Amino acid sequence: MENIEQNNIVAFPQLNKPAPAFEAKTTHGIKKLSDYKGKWLILFSHPADFTPVCTTEFIAFAKHHDEFLAEGADLLGLSIDSYYSHVAWIRNIKEKFSVDIKFPIIEDLSMSVAKSYGMVHPGASDTSAVRATFVIDPKGILRAMVYYPMSNGRSIPEFLRLLRALKAADTHKIATPEGWQPGDKVIVPPPQNADAAESRMSEGYECTDWYFCKKDL
Template identity: 35%
Template sequence: MQDMMNTGRGDDNWIEVPKGYRTGKVWSPQIGDIFPNFSAMSTKGEMAFHNWAEGRWIYLFSHPAAFTPICTTELASLAEMQPDFERAGVAVVGLSVGMPDDTARWVEDVERIFGLKIVFPVVSDPDGRLSRAMGLIHPKNDKDCTIRKSFIIDPALRVRMMLDYPAFVGRSSEEVLRAIEALQMADRTGLAVPADWQPGDDLLARPGENDDADLDARYGEGWTRLSRYLKVVHTDAAERSRD
């Protein structure tokens, strides 16, 4: 691939970052980017990311290190919510700096401590190559380990959302799932998702895209005009309009 910047392609652990993404020393991800392909060992065997991910929603999250307290609770939280992610059609994958054997032993330890099964893969990044290429190390937070970064990636392999947490604050698995379901709802309906939305809540007409006549034609009495710029579409009407 001539337009790719290959980082260590001759090794078992590699990543391809398009040259157009490399605005500085590391890739600076943007919403809408195709997520780079990479290959690495995981707790479920060798992973070629694009082959594994394409065609489904992906939640990819980074961890500073194995055998650390916050990372352990996050792994357990995601494992506990695995059925909810599966119902939403989301595949989960972790990325942890460290050797594959250490990552595998840590996952087994988390399963033992919490009495659960971790069915999603956790990728090992022994020398931090993947983490540096993905921009996961923020020197002003900690020059020696990754932040807690999350990528939500759609079935076309495009980055749809990113969440950055510092090393010493754990993430909310429930918020991650809510964000993915909000993106899916926006895609299905062409509508906007309001603050604090939960599945089943009403939606909003996108600014500048839907005049009153168009909303009447699409939703009948299933929408409410609160102002010229705030128009609420009831969820049942939005779902019916897709039939």
């Protein structure tokens, strides 16, 4: 799927559809979406290198990097900056904050990847990517996307929590409630017909009503 701009209407990537393919230069060499087949991918953009809010986000991503890897997920950053700017910035973060950025960052001077993922919002900036985060599953399907304004940093633990919730939903065919963490009760999918609704309350779940039941995994 491509980002299409026509009559001032922009078509963004869609959930549960294939994520837009890309091939781009990064701080770790050329990377393609297909390189991540079989793994989860957290693709995230930031407005610019050498900016304070972005620096805090990259430090947080770096500090949680091993936890993402343990969940079978890779991290991939992006901004509309050059390779040389990225390298200088990550070296600066290591020197000034004693944090290693071990994941690659896409150079996107042409804005081709940013535009295909709907990372450029003219209402915010015509020349910078907003704080967008995309969760792509091992089959290359876009499972979640979250946008933040230029002025406010993301909570990186939330994306780790979301990844774990998505994996649990896929494995156990359940849904997860607000703020779910591993070990919490999960939501049993609602009954799909009247007969199932009639019997739901006697099926051994923790039910508040026929449509709202929880269980342990």
